[in-house]
Amino acid sequence: MxxxxxxxxxxxxxxxxxxxxxxxxxxxxxxxxxxxxxxxxxxxxxxxxxxxxxxxxxxxxxxxxxxxxxxxxxxxxxxxxxxxxxxxxxxxxxxxxxxxxxxxxxxxxxxxxxxxxxxxxxxxxxxxxxxxxxxxxxxxxxxxxxxxxxxxxxxxxxxxxxxxxxxxxxxxxxxxxxxxxxxxxxxxxxxxxxxxxxxxxxxxxxxxxxxxxxxxxxxxxxxxxxxxxxxxxxxxxxxxxxxxxxxxxxxxxxxxxLKIGVPKEYFGEGIDSKVREIVMAAIKEFEKAGAKIIEVSLPMTKYAIAAYYIATPAELSANLARFDGIRFGRKPHKEGKDLYDYYLAARGEGFGDEIKRRIMMGTYVLSAGYYDAYYLKAQKIRTLIIKEFEKAFEKVDIMxxxxxxxxxxxxxxxxxxxxxxxxxxxxxxxxxxxxxxxxxxxxxxxxxxxxxxxxxxxxxxxxxxxxxxxxxxxxxxxxxxxxxxxxxxxxxxxx
Amino acid sequence: MLSEDQVKHIARLSRLGLTDAEIKKFSSQLTGILEYMDILNEVDTKDVEPTSQVTGLENVLREDEARDWVKGEELLASSPLEKQNNQIKVKPVLAEPEDK
Structure with missing residues (x-):
């Protein structure tokens, strides 16, 4: 071998x-x-x-x-x-x-x-x-x-x-x-x-x-x-x-x-037809092996991305505050004349586009006046997603x-x-x-x-x-x- | 909608130095993402508790006692800046960000 x-x-x-x-x-x-x-x-x-x-x-x-x-x-x-x-x-x-x-x-x-x-x-x-x-x-x-x-x-x-x-x-x-x-x-x-x-x-x-x-x-x-x-x-x-x-x-x-749930929202719009076919065939294998296949519904699925792109950038923006070019990492090319300039340069030069976008998104959704509308809302959506999964798992062992x-x-x-x-x-x-x-x-x-x-x-x-x-x-x-x-x-x- | 002025403000709060081209680009990109977030308004979340700890743990405590961990000089070695008397030498804090 x-x-x-x-x-x-x-x-x-x-x-x-x-x-x-x-x-x-x-x-x-x-x-x-x-x-x-x-x-x-x-x-x-x-x-x-x-x-x-x-x-x-x-x-x-x-x-x-x-x-x-x-x-x-x-x-x-x-x-x-x-x-x-x-x-x-x-x-x-x-x-x-x-x-x-x-x-x-x-x-x-x-x-x-x-x-x-x-x-x-x-x-x-x-x-x-x-x-x-x-x-x-x-x-x-x-x-x-x-x-x-x-x-x-x-x-x-x-x-x-x-x-x-x-x-x-x-x-x-x-x-x-x-x-x-x-x-x-x-x-x-x-x-x-x-x-x-x-x-x-x-x-x-x-x-x-x-x-x-x-x-x-x-x-x-x-x-x-x-x-x-x-x-x-x-x-x-x-x-x-x-x-x-x-x-x-x-x-x-x-x-x-074994009771296997098939969440119908995960096979719907936007899913490549061949992908759907392949996963359905895999589920068939389980059925042949004696598992019970049960359709389940997770209607909150379509809200998860929006909740995620509010909640996780918020946490990211706080977690990445520690990267300031002082305790770790590199010095910026232009150090500037004071500490504020140094931060701007260290973080502006050091982070790539996606990180900059997410730090700003996170800072925005946590800022005064937007916290309730975005961050708190996302955390409430999260609660609803959790409940939906708990309910599904009352009916099935796995999905x-x-x-x-x-x-x-x-x-x-x-x-x-x-x-x-x-x-x-x-x-x-x-x-x-x-x-x-x-x-x-x-x-x-x-x-x-x-x-x-x-x-x-x-x-x-x-x-x-x-x-x-x-x-x-x-x-x-x-x-x-x-x-x-x-x-x-x-x-x-x-x- | 996130205007270029708002992007500048958020960038300032986030301590991110952005070029003019970046401000323009991020203004349109972040606006697009924020518009997508409106989908959440379809969901009634009245009387729903927010979740921040998903497995239900609360008040995890331990004895408050000092333990051996990384040595001070090892931590200082991670800094790219000059050290003096076991401290990191940083730029002076002169102007308030608002003055910029």
Whole structure:
């Protein structure tokens, strides 16, 4: 078996049985990164020196017989996670030289189990975007068709896993930033329940919406990674002290008798017909396996984007106030004569267009006279969305829908059409509003749509399995059942 | 509708230095987004409580005790500015923003 196309599960067995070492594995990944990354732009920083030290230590640990399942497993980290001593930029010019003095909690957890960090991956600046075109390092190319976007904001992590440049990768999901790129690049992506994984040391975009999750080649691998990173953290007071199940343990549970909801609003207007067909076919697979399919309605769906683009920029504008060119990052070229000028220059030069727009939108909706009309209204809409999900989950165990209304679009296609870009998140945002988990996984392939000249490449299409809060174990069981029945998740791009 | 003057005002509050071209561009783009937000007026939210904590946690507390964390000099090293006596040397605070 090709060393690079393995799953975490395969690789862990290979490492334990000394078929290969973590150093071999790490070297194989860096060789492939060297060959492929100039095309894809998935990594913005390769941490070679550190990775080989980690790999050697992992090999010693394996030899001693004290290895965990992730010991010696090479992975990629979205450039939003603080990594001690390793440059962390959020793909923003304002942090181009920032080297954090500490590790995010999830990074410490992965270090403790002996995972090997290959490097930091590309993303939309401060996780704001759905195409990875808003990165100061340039866009990530989709491994299935390099003229197309990877999706965003965790585009580098998605492309890295899909193109065999890492065994798994960390990402963040505030409105779809794991699921949408997972769908566009054809890999499995997990968005957890809000608070299931600590956000400590992960740069904040919208604190009441942000979640930390993972990209993997299979559902089972995603469950293995969640096992290592989930749980209460006293450095993040929004992580409840709830027990963490052993996620992979009961993953073979069958879906027979499971009640699966099909939210009709997620299959309506604006959804590419081929995408709809593919996800309906996937639902059929569950029906054949003995699940009960029930139509449900989530009429608040169409209001989620507007609520999101009020509430999250508001939180972003407050969170990004700390980036002033004084405590972190770079000095502006024109420092000005006083502190006020310095702020203007540092932030005006340092932030890209999308961040400037969202900071201003957030400042506006929080300002006197507009707070009630916009911010408070959005938070009330959020309550209604939560109630609607709770009601749906009284009738069904999980729901299945497309991740994105269409497959990956062309680079540049939507960059000047903000609303059309924002609509790419129409089916992922409501899930973040409700704080529930969702698992994205490949469900088929479609050609690029919408009258855009297509290169003819087949593009991956993802579905998402949505569950009530803290139902990750159930999502893994359903997703794993699907991956036992189908082989979409084994397809690899020929990049 | 967000006029260019309003954009300038918001940019000032946000401490963002914008060029004239940016002000023009953002005025039209932000206006478009704000118009889209009007869709929320279709929803009756009378008597609906706002949500800011989605899993229902409240008043999460811990003991107020000092712990070892990052050292002061490591934090100072992140700053691009000159240091003096363990402090970061910044530009003087001279004029009020309103005078600009």
């Amino acid at each position: 090709d060393i690079l196309s393995m799953t975490i599960k395969d690789a862990a067995i290979g490492l334990k049985s000394k078929k290969f070492s973590s150093v071999d594995l790490t070297k194989a990944y860096f060789d492939r990164i060297k060959k492929i990354n100039p095309t894809l732009n998935a990594y913005v920083y390769e941490a070679k020196d550190e990775a080989f030290i980690d790999a050697e230590n992992a090999d010693k640990r394996i030899a001693k017989g004290s290895a965990a399942v992730l010991t010696g497993i090479p992975c990629a980290i979205k450039d939003i996670f603080c990594t001690k001593g390793i440059r962390t930029t959020c793909c923003s010019k304002i942090l181009e030289n920032f080297v954090p003095p500490y590790d995010a909690t999830v990074i410490s957890k992965l270090k403790n189990v002996g995972a090997v960090f290959l490097g930091k991956t590309n993303m939309d600046e401060f996780a704001c975007g759905g195409s990875n075109e808003h990165s100061c390092f340039g866009p990530v190319k989709n491994p299935w068709d390099i003229s197309r976007v990877s999706g965003g904001s965790s585009g580098g992590s998605a492309a890295a896993v899909s193109a065999d440049l890492a065994l798994f990768a960390l990402g963040t999901d505030t409105g779809g930033s794991i699921r949408e790129p997972a769908s566009f690049c054809g890999c499995t992506g997990l968005k957890v329940t809000y608070g299931r994984v600590s956000r400590s040391g992960v740069m904040a975009f919208a604190s009441s919406w942000d979640t930390i999750g993972t990209f993997a080649k299979t559902v089972e691998d995603a469950a293995i990674v969640l096992n290592a990173i989930a749980g209460h953290d006293e450095r993040d007071s929004t992580t409840p002290n709830k027990p963490v199940p052993d996620y992979p343990k009961n993953i073979n549970k069958e879906v027979k008798g 299945i829908s497309p991740v994105a209304p269409f497959p990956a679009f062309k680079i540049g296609e939507k960059i000047d059409d903000l609303l059309s870009m924002y609509l790419a998140d129409a089916l992922t945002i409501p899930i973040n509003a409700a704080g529930v988990p969702a698992l994205a996984l490949p469900a088929g392939f479609a050609k690029g749509d919408g009258g855009v000249a297509s290169s003819g490449a087949e593009l991956p299409v993802g579905m998402q399995i949505i569950g009530p809060q803290f139902s990750e174990e159930l999502l893994f069981q359903a997703g794993h059942a699907y991956q036992r029945l189908t082989n979409w998740h084994t397809m690899r791009p020929s990049v």
